[in-house]
Amino acid sequence: MHGDRSTLAGLIEACREAIAANAEHLCALDRAIGDGDHGTNMKRGCEAVYAERDELDALPLARALERIGMTLVMTVGGAAGPLYGTLLIEMGRRMEGGRACDMLVHALPAAVDAVARRGRSQAGEKTLLDVLYAVQSEVLKQEPPARIAAAAGMAARGTIAMKAMRGRAAFLGDRSIGHMDPGACSCALLTDTICRYIGETQFA
C-alpha cells in the first residue's frame, strides 16, 4: 500500500498527515473543554519531527523514539508535549535489541506508567492515559494491529462519558461530561495510524 515507505520516515509522514487532516477537529474538541490549541500544538510537533525524519530513520529505533520524544517536548507545548514526549523517551530508553514488537511489549507498560506519573493521573480521569492503558492491554495480549487500533478508538469514545479530573477540562467539572477528551482523541488517531502502517507495510 505504502510501497517503498516501509520505514520510520514513512511512519512519521503518515502520522503527520493524520494529525494535519484532523488538527481542526482536535482544536474543536479542545475548545469545548480546554484552551482550543491541541490540534495546532500537535501539528507543530509533528511538523518538527517530520523535518528530522531522514536523520531519525538512520538511527536505531530506540534512539529514534527517544529523539522524537525530545522533539515533541520542545515543540508541542501545552501538557501534551511532556506527556507524549515522556511516553516516547521512556520507550526508547527501555528498548533493547530484538524485534520491534518484542521490545514494545517490554517497554510500553513502563513508559505508560511514566506518563501517568508525569500527569499525576490515572485511568478514568478523561485523559490520553485512558487510551494508552487500552493500547497497552492489547499489546500485552499480542493482539493484531487492527484490534489494537479498535481498542484505542473505543477507549477514546469512552472518555466522552467521563468527568475530567486533570488538566484545564477539570475546571469545568460536570460540564466536561459529554465531550471526547482531545488528548485521548489524538492518541487514538495516532495509534490507528501506526497500526494501519504496521499492518500495511510490516514495518515492525
Next chain:
Amino acid sequence: MKVNGAHVGIVIVSHSPLIARGTADMVRQMVGDSVPLAWCGGNADGGLGTNVGDIVEAISAAWSEAGVAVFVDLGGAETNSEMAIEMLEPARARRVLICNAPLVEGAVMAAAEASGGAALARVVATAEELSP
C-alpha cells in the same frame, strides 16, 4: 546577568508573555535588582502556551547558587516546567523548585523573602502559604 550566589532566583512562567512580563515588572518594582529574575511565556509559535526550551533558558538566566523558585500559571506550565528542570544538570535540578502558589502574589511574596536572603525552602514555603 551576573552569577548570584546570595539570593534565591525567581522564574515566572505563564501561557501569556504579557502576564509573565507584567508579573516580572511587579517583582522588580518590589525588590529592584537584588534578586535574579527571569520570565517566559508563549508557545514555540509565539501564541499562548509554554515551552520547555524557554523555561530552561529562563532558569539559567535567573540562576543562583542559592537555588531558583519557579512560578507557573496553568497545568501545561507546570508540566513543562517539570520537564525543563529534569533537563538541567542534576546538581542544578536539585536546587530548582516549582511553587504551588498564585502567580502574581506568589512571585512577589517569594521575591520579597528572597531579597532578605532567605533560603530556597523558606522562599517556597512563604509563597505556598498563599495557596488554599
